[in-house]
Amino acid sequence: MVWAPEAGDTQLQTLRLLETGPRGLTETQAGTRLLEYGENTIPFQRPASWPRRLARSLRDPFTMVLLALGLVSAVIASWATAGLIVVLVVASCLLRSNGEYWADRSTLALRKLVAATVTVRRRTSEDSEPREREIPIDQLVPGDVIKLGSGDLVPADVRLLRASGLTVHQAPLTGESAPVPKLARDLPNGEDHLLWQGSSVASGSALAVVTATGAGTLFAGAYQAPVRRLSAFDRSVNGISWILIRVMLIIPPVALVANAVLRGMGLEALPFAVAVAVGLTPEMLPVVVTTALARGSALLARHGVIVKRLPSLHDVGAIDVLCMDKTGTLTQDRPVVSGSVGPDGRADPEVLRWAAVNSFWTLHLTDPPTPDPLDEAILESVLDLGDAEGLDATPFDPSRRVSCALVEESGRHVVVVKGAVEAVLERCAMSRQERLRAGEVAEALAEAGARVLAVAVAERHALHRLGEERELELTGFVTVVDEPSPEAAHALTMLARRGIRLKVLTGDHPATAARACRELGLRVEAVVDASALTPQSLDRATVIARCTPEDKARVVTALREAGHTVGFLGDGVNDRPAMSVADVGICPKGAVDVTREAADIVLAAKDLTAVDHAVVFGRRSTGNIITYLRIALSSNVGNVIAMLAAGLALPFLPMLPVQVLVQNLCFDAAQLAFAFDRADPAVLRRPLLLRPRGILRFILGFGALNAVADLVTFAVLTQVVGVAGESAFHTGWFIENMLTQAVIMLLLRPTTGVSRPLGLATGALAAVGLLLPLSPLAGTFGLVALPAAGYLWLLLVAIAYGGALLVLSRRRDWSRDRRRPSAPCR
Numbered sequence: 008m009v010w011a012p013e014a015g016d017t018q019l020q021t022l023r024l025l026e027t028g029p030r031g032l033t034e035t036q037a038g039t040r041l042l043e044y045g046e047n048t049i050p051f052q053r054p055a056s057w058p059r060r061l062a063r064s065l066r067d068p069f070t071m072v073l074l075a076l077g078l079v080s081a082v083i084a085s086w087a088t089a090g091l092i093v094v095l096v097v098a099s100c101l102l103r104s105n106g107e108y109w110a111d112r113s114t115l116a117l118r119k120l121v122a123a124t125v126t127v128r129r130r131t132s133e134d135s136e137p138r139e140r141e142i143p144i145d146q147l148v149p150g151d152v153i154k155l156g157s158g159d160l161v162p163a164d165v166r167l168l169r170a171s172g173l174t175v176h177q178a179p180l181t182g183e184s185a186p187v188p189k190l191a192r193d194l195p196n197g198e199d200h201l202l203w204q205g206s207s208v209a210s211g212s213a214l215a216v217v218t219a220t221g222a223g224t225l226f227a228g229a230y231q232a233p234v235r236r237l238s239a240f241d242r243s244v245n246g247i248s249w250i251l252i253r254v255m256l257i258i259p260p261v262a263l264v265a266n267a268v269l270r271g272m273g274l275e276a277l278p279f280a281v282a283v284a285v286g287l288t289p290e291m292l293p294v295v296v297t298t299a300l301a302r303g304s305a306l307l308a309r310h311g312v313i314v315k316r317l318p319s320l321h322d323v324g325a326i327d328v329l330c331m332d333k334t335g336t337l338t339q340d341r342p343v344v345s346g347s348v349g350p351d352g353r354a355d356p357e358v359l360r361w362a363a364v365n366s367f368w369t370l371h372l373t374d375p376p377t378p379d380p381l382d383e384a385i386l387e388s389v390l391d392l393g394d395a396e397g398l399d400a401t402p403f404d405p406s407r408r409v410s411c412a413l414v415e416e417s418g419r420h421v422v423v424v425k426g427a428v429e430a431v432l433e434r435c436a437m438s439r440q441e442r443l444r445a446g447e448v449a450e451a452l453a454e455a456g457a458r459v460l461a462v463a464v465a466e467r468h469a470l471h472r473l474g475e476e477r478e479l480e481l482t483g484f485v486t487v488v489d490e491p492s493p494e495a496a497h498a499l500t501m502l503a504r505r506g507i508r509l510k511v512l513t514g515d516h517p518a519t520a521a522r523a524c525r526e527l528g529l530r531v532e533a534v535v536d537a538s539a540l541t542p543q544s545l546d547r548a549t550v551i552a553r554c555t556p557e558d559k560a561r562v563v564t565a566l567r568e569a570g571h572t573v574g575f576l577g578d579g580v581n582d583r584p585a586m587s588v589a590d591v592g593i594c595p596k597g598a599v600d601v602t603r604e605a606a607d608i609v610l611a612a613k614d615l616t617a618v619d620h621a622v623v624f625g626r627r628s629t630g631n632i633i634t635y636l637r638i639a640l641s642s643n644v645g646n647v648i649a650m651l652a653a654g655l656a657l658p659f660l661p662m663l664p665v666q667v668l669v670q671n672l673c674f675d676a677a678q679l680a681f682a683f684d685r686a687d688p689a690v691l692r693r694p695l696l697l698r699p700r701g702i703l704r705f706i707l708g709f710g711a712l713n714a715v716a717d718l719v720t721f722a723v724l725t726q727v728v729g730v731a732g733e734s735a736f737h738t739g740w741f742i743e744n745m746l747t748q749a750v751i752m753l754l755l756r757p758t759t760g761v762s763r764p765l766g767l768a769t770g771a772l773a774a775v776g777l778l779l780p781l782s783p784l785a786g787t788f789g790l791v792a793l794p795a796a797g798y799l800w801l802l803l804v805a806i807a808y809g810g811a812l813l814v815l816s817r818r819r820d821w822s823r824d825r826r827r828p829s830a831p832c833r
């Protein structure tokens with residue numbers, strides 16, 4: 008057992024207490040510690056156990072209301088009603104927790120494929136040299152020595168041994184959103200040399216020793232469960248649930264009062280009133296939702312798309328604006344230097360040499376080195392760096408947008424700064440005119456399609472240390488080309504055709520970004536600078552350039568506030584803030600750890616056509632959920648209206664409570680088929696959102712039609728067939744309800760194709776309806792055989808109902824619940 012170090016311990020004391028050294032642990036030591044301390048996972052991130060899931064599904068509001076109704080039935084000794092309600096609750100809870108369990112298990116397996124890794128320094132034996140290798144973060148143990156770079160998640164609580172230019176986001180722990188600088192120095196007070204699990208590296212690099220893992224970390228102790236914002240999907244489902252729950256709570260008292268006033272009945276009408284309220288509940292909603300989304304995610308995984316959170320599958324189908332970064336997402340991120348010019352625009356190889364000096368020393372003096380494709384491209388293009396010796400360096404930081412190196416050359420101490428044009432120009436000592444002229448030169452280079460870096464130098468005295476460098480002298484510009492990604496153009500066309508507006512949010516120059524977008528075939532409506540953004544220009548802009556990471560997040564938030572469902576696609580450390588405020592975050596393969604962690608959907612390849620697959624599967628799953636809700640609720644509402652009306656008109660109850668509940672159980676089982684149904688091709692054309700209002704309008708209309716069919720049955724049974732007695736009436740109505748349920752399930756869908764599960768489910772419903780009254784179980788449920796004419800008439804009513812459904816649904820525009828089309832942008 009190693010001792011936990013304290014914040015005030017020196018580096019040496021910390022290493023001693025942890026029984027380790029800067030060369031890391033041996034593999035044997037690490038293995039023993041893994042057994043002793045367990046895997047480096049946080050308890051709440053493990054999948055919940057079966058009993059816990061079951062308990063959680065009991066907390067569902069529908070289940071609560073059902074249980075309350077069951078309790079009322081038990082109090083008045085209506086045991087059959089209470090018993091059936093318990094069966095309903097148990098069945099739906101078991102199905103739901105089972106569905107969630109498997110959905111979680113499969114997404115966990117998929118998530119492991121994209122799990123973060125860490126570079127650890129270990130030795131094979133005491134005497135051997137340390138080797139650095141990548142291991143999954145759950146294999147880390149206290150005493151391990153690890154390397155951290157820009158974009159890495161801090162995988163455990165660690166103490167810094169070395170750090171350069173290190174800034175860390177520790178918002179999950181402290182709430183501060185700005186990155187905090189960290190130092191490796193020994194400090195008796197303060198915590199600048201400690202990093203905690205849950206934070207992430209914003210810039211710079213570090214070598215650190217692990218002080219605590221798993222449940223022992225500060226993060227695990229301080230947090231019980233991560234708090235997530237409600238997604239578009241959660242809000243919609245909650246909206247629908249609460250409307251239904253209110254109606255369910257109103258029904259029993261209304262039915263009781265009406266029966267008391269009109270028929271002088273007392274509490275004996277309560278079981279019926281309760282059964283009617285139960286009849287309204289879509290108990291299977293959570294089951295259908297989980298199954299439809301889990302099935303969509305499993306199918307999507309075959310196309311190389313991993314959905315980390317199930318509801319985000321709905322949300323990706325609902326997005327109407329997709330924001331994305333440029334470098335690495337739309338371009339290949341394989342930059343090649345194309346030239347270098349002085350401030351006057353004339354070719355000058357010396358500018359490239361200074362840029363390379365900056366790249367070389369920022370790469371070599373940051374420990375561990377932070378490789379950057381731009382720096383590597385610059386270094387590849389220069390053969391002779393001169394005799395500059397590096398003294399200090401701060402790597403590139405997307406918020407400051409510059410990198411700095413301090414070198415000694417020919418006895419002079421020179422600061423070399425390279426970065427985004429405006430960030431470097433504002434640090435230069437130059438007149439307004441000189442600045443304008445230099446800006447024009449850079450603009451012209453960017454318009455030709457190149458990425459432009461500005462380079463500036465300044466001589467400093469021998470004791471100078473790097474800080475916010477000012478008063479620089481502009482050396483010139485380096486131009487770099489980065490070819491568009493070959494699949495991106497096709498993917499963008501597909502997404503635009505699906506009614507999604509595309510916006511590019513980039514840290515790059517407006518002209519470079521606009522040119523890259525045009526090369527990809529994207530119609531650029533407007534190009535706006537992030538600093539000059541207004542609500543109007545935000546709406547029109549296709550390219551928002553010169554964005555800092557915070558600007559990207561600001562744009563996404565503003566678009567959401569304007570009523571859009573916003574997706575964000577990006578791969579860099581500068582994309583993380585935007586990713587975490589978007590409705591859905593998507594990242595391609597190769598994204599940095601922090602961005603991958605914040606993303607809801609991860610593409611297993613770099614090919615953007617996978618985003619289109621995600622949108623298609625998202626819309627399909629949502630389409631199936633909407634169909635389920637429309638049909639289940641239309642028929643439930645229709646039945647409830649008819650039962651309340653018939654209950655008042657008849658001298659006896661129109662259906663026994665047990666019959667209402669058995670019928671409900673059959674409907675529930677059959678409706679599960681919607682989770683596996685085919686989707687209407689039309690739903691794939693526009694963003695599809697689960698909208699409570701649209702669904703409620705639909706169910707009121709078709710629910711009224713269903714009630715009419717029930718009341719016609721009521722009239723046919725009493726007036727035409729002339730059934731005598733309660734049992735025959737109950738049986739007639741029971742059969743009719745089962746038949747009309749099968750009809751509505753087949754016909755009230757936006758598509759004509761019938762999947763096998765749906766065919767089986769509707770066939771089974773009709774068979775149970777027709778055969779149960781003839782079976783030996785008939786007596787148990789108060790059912791009797793009907794005369795042959797009765798069956799004939801009931802079939803006729805079902806056919807007429809089907810005809811009416813067809814006529815009305817043809818006249819309905821199925822696309823009404825889809826989002827209003829936004830202007831296409833290609």
Ligand SMILES: Nc1ncnc2c1ncn2[C@@H]1O[C@H](COP(=O)(O)OP(=O)(O)OP(=O)(O)O)[C@@H](O)[C@H]1O
Pocket residue numbers: 332333334335379381382403405408409410425426427428458459460512513514515516554579581
């Ligand atoms: N390693 C680097 N050294 C110096 N300057 C850099 C470096 N990398 C990028 N820059 C400059 O900073 C600007 C902003 O970079 P940032 O990484 O925020 O965005 P980006 O890579 O241009 O685009 P995107 O946001 O689309 O990924 C770049 O356009 C470039 O001018």
